Amino acid sequence: MFLLSAVLLGLTAALARAAIFRRPLRSYEVRCSWLVFVAFLPQLFAFVLPTRATFPDHWAPAALVTSQIALLIFALLNFSKPGFWLLSLGLILNLTVIVLNGGLMPISPETVAVIFPQTAASLPLGERLGTGKDILLPAEHTRLGFLSDRFLIPYGAGHYVAFSLGDALVACGIILALWALSAPASDTAATRPDQNLSISR
Amino acid sequence: MKTAFQLFITRMDGQKVRLALLILTLVLFILGAGAPEDTGGFYH
Numbered sequence: 001m002f003l004l005s006a007v008l009l010g011l012t013a014a015l016a017r018a019a020i021f022r023r024p025l026r027s028y029e030v031r032c033s034w035l036v037f038v039a040f041l042p043q044l045f046a047f048v049l050p051t052r053a054t055f056p057d058h059w060a061p062a063a064l065v066t067s068q069i070a071l072l073i074f075a076l077l078n079f080s081k082p083g084f085w086l087l088s089l090g091l092i093l094n095l096t097v098i099v100l101n102g103g104l105m106p107i108s109p110e111t112v113a114v115i116f117p118q119t120a121a122s123l124p125l126g127e128r129l130g131t132g133k134d135i136l137l138p139a140e141h142t143r144l145g146f147l148s149d150r151f152l153i154p155y156g157a158g159h160y161v162a163f164s165l166g167d168a169l170v171a172c173g174i175i176l177a178l179w180a181l182s183a184p185a186s187d188t189a190a191t192r193p194d195q196n197l198s199i200s201r
Numbered sequence: 202m203k204t205a206f207q208l209f210i211t212r213m214d215g216q217k218v219r220l221a222l223l224i225l226t227l228v229l230f231i232l233g234a235g236a237p238e239d240t241g242g243f244y245h
Contacts, residue, residue: 002235003231003232003234003235004228004231006231007227007228007231011224025220027216027219027220027223028223030223030226033222033223033226036226036229036230036233037226037229039233040229040232040233043232043233067233068233068234071230071233071234074230075230075234087230087231087234090234091234094234094235163235166234167235170231170234170235171231174227174230174231177227178224178227181220181223
């Protein structure tokens, strides 16, 4: 929910700015966008679709790392676009801590205890957490622990979301990338005049 | 009688499609880039 909230915030802000200044939303060219769709496929099967229940745990790290490498290539190819330097940096931080800790995002028992207060004690250390992208690792056994899922924000009554520093940067990057959709034409050199969508009608 | 899909295609010009594709690309990117759970945060 953390990152999807950033999408909603960015879109809302872009729509509000476009409405206030009575100008169209403008798409901008991104290179190799197909790469994102291809890169997401391994994660789709490993973490999203019901197949995640049968996806072997030992394949999950490979799915996550190869997917994120492809996403990083996409971000770097579009480095000059609005917000993409933050997307790239956030992804690099996440990918670094993931690779250094066996291919999954480390999360400490203390953090999990806040999210799952009733079941945290019974979760096995060093194992993938459910069918997600995290691995339960004690802080003292985590490499670059400050980049792991160690931050918590409340999500609903009594529920919490854990996120990493890389996630926070990705969230800022996505807000900037969406905000740029409502930029004046002169602000975005890559924007072509024929690529706009008026919201004033 | 036009099907819903035909109506959708008629109303969606190239500019709108490009914008929608860009937003979809960005959403998929963050879902993949966020390290924790499906939505970018390990939540309960």
